Amino acid sequence: MRDTELYQQILGINTPWNVERVELVIADKRVDIHLTHKPEATWACPTCGKTMPLYDHSDQRSWRHLDTCQFQTFLHASVPRVECTEHGVGQVSAPWALPHGRFTALFERWIIDVLHETGTVSGAVALLGITWDEGWGVMDRAVKRGQKRKVAKVIEHLGVDEKAFRKGHSYVTVVCDIDKATVEHVADDRTSQSLGAYLGGLSQKQLWGIKAIAMDMWDPYFKAACEHIPLAEFRVVFDRFHIMKHMGEAVDKVRRQEHRELKAAGGKDAEKLTGTRYLWLSGEENVPPEKRARLRELVREVLRVGRAWAWKESLRDLWSYTTEGWARRFFSDWYAGAIRSRLEPVKKVARMLKSRLENIVSYCRYPITNGVAEGLNSKIMTIKRKACGFANREHFKTAIYFHCGGLSLYPEPSGGG
Numbered sequence: 081m082r083d084t085e086l087y088q089q090i091l092g093i094n095t096p097w098n099v100e101r102v103e104l105v106i107a108d109k110r111v112d113i114h115l116t117h118k119p120e121a122t123w124a125c126p127t128c129g130k131t132m133p134l135y136d137h138s139d140q141r142s143w144r145h146l147d148t149c150q151f152q153t154f155l156h157a158s159v160p161r162v163e164c165t166e167h168g169v170g171q172v173s174a175p176w177a178l179p180h181g182r183f184t185a186l187f188e189r190w191i192i193d194v195l196h197e198t199g200t201v202s203g204a205v206a207l208l209g210i211t212w213d214e215g216w217g218v219m220d221r222a223v224k225r226g227q228k229r230k231v232a233k234v235i236e237h238l239g240v241d242e243k244a245f246r247k248g249h250s251y252v253t254v255v256c257d258i259d260k261a262t263v264e265h266v267a268d269d270r271t272s273q274s275l276g277a278y279l280g281g282l283s284q285k286q287l288w289g290i291k292a293i294a295m296d297m298w299d300p301y302f303k304a305a306c307e308h309i310p311l312a313e314f315r316v317v318f319d320r321f322h323i324m325k326h327m328g329e330a331v332d333k334v335r336r337q338e339h340r341e342l343k344a345a346g347g348k349d350a351e352k353l354t355g356t357r358y359l360w361l362s363g364e365e366n367v368p369p370e371k372r373a374r375l376r377e378l379v380r381e382v383l384r385v386g387r388a389w390a391w392k393e394s395l396r397d398l399w400s401y402t403t404e405g406w407a408r409r410f411f412s413d414w415y416a417g418a419i420r421s422r423l424e425p426v427k428k429v430a431r432m433l434k435s436r437l438e439n440i441v442s443y444c445r446y447p448i449t450n451g452v453a454e455g456l457n458s459k460i461m462t463i464k465r466k467a468c469g470f471a472n473r474e475h476f477k478t479a480i481y482f483h484c485g486g487l488s489l490y491p492e493p494s495g496g497g
């Protein structure tokens with residue numbers, strides 16, 4: 081088999097195209113493949129698809145293709161133009177190429193795979209020998225392509241979460257499909273408008289199709305949900321992990337104060353609470369076995385933090401009920417005790433939970449949490465860390481869609497997008 085035929089086979093080049101010659105430039109580790117076509121071939125108008133004879137050729141164009149045995153490989157061809165009576169002169173589409181750009185569809189596909197694998201543009205760029213802008217361009221086009229292809233559908237379980245972007249000063253709001261574990265939308269800030277703009281863009285059918293939406297006890301999100309989602313008061317489920325986080329913070333406040341007091345008092349108990357922070361914050365079953373004895377011992381000593389911890393741990397049972405009535409009864413008992421605990425931080429959280437109880441016990445109807453969103457969040461954190469932060473919020477958003485959007489990202493050759 082001659083090398084031209086070999087490449088024709090490898091590249092999947094079909095009539096009327098054929099490989100005219102292959103040049104190997106050993107010094108540059110590069111293969112140049114020149115393509116040509118049968119002179120009598122007819123071509124489709126890029127607009128209407130009607131076939132017609134050749135009008136003329138564009139200047140020669142080049143496309144980077146998949147490497148051949150680690151040699152960078154380029155296709156070269158002059159692309160035919162046709163003159164359509166209706167649409168004028170236009171360049172026909174070449175089967176290996178994308179409408180824009182300097183990569184073949186297969187190479188662009190490969191770049192997408194490498195971007196996924198490395199997690200960063202700079203990682204992919206180093207492996208593939210392309211520029212950062214080219215790598216970024218592929219990612220950006222892939223996301224635009226995926227979003228264009230996306231069909232509006234009903235999402236039954238939504239999760240809304242905030243994500244700090246650049247050291248706590250600015251946020252993005254991440255809306256996800258809990259069942260599919262995909263990011264549906266990323267909006268600037270964490271205001272009502274951040275979520276409202278997304279919900280406002282949904283159809284009536286999609287809005288009515290939302291069965292439940294999990295979120296933090298964050299009033300701007302709640303407000304946006306109530307403005308847009310029918311019966312939202314009934315469908316919002318405050319995320320149990322966020323609720324337990326509030327309880328954990330209450331325990332920690334009690335611990336810090338008590339720790340200060342013990343230290344100030346001096347004596348044998350001065351260092352009793354040193355290094356115990358995480359012991360109090362983990363769920364009991366997550367405390368490493370070797371530390372459990374220590375925890376029990378501390379709890380038995382009736383320290384204030386031990387009591388706060390017990391209120392936190394007992395609250396967790398709230399999510400074990402499957403009927404709202406029982407959950408309410410449980411909470412009412414828990415609340416009555418917690419409010420008499422003489423532990424201000426615990427009482428504060430108890431009051432907050434009481435005022436929002438409707439959307440806490442809604443968990444019995446819709447047992448959803450932002451656990452999935454939290455999983456996506458850690459993926460997003462990884463994206464952020466690997467890119468050493470993003471200079472630009474739009475870049476950050478694009479990377480989230482690329483890695484977590486569940487989008488169909490691959491190009492289809494010759495005009496398919």
Ligand SMILES: [Zn+2]
Pocket residue numbers: 125126127128129130164165166167168
């Ligand atoms: Zn035409």
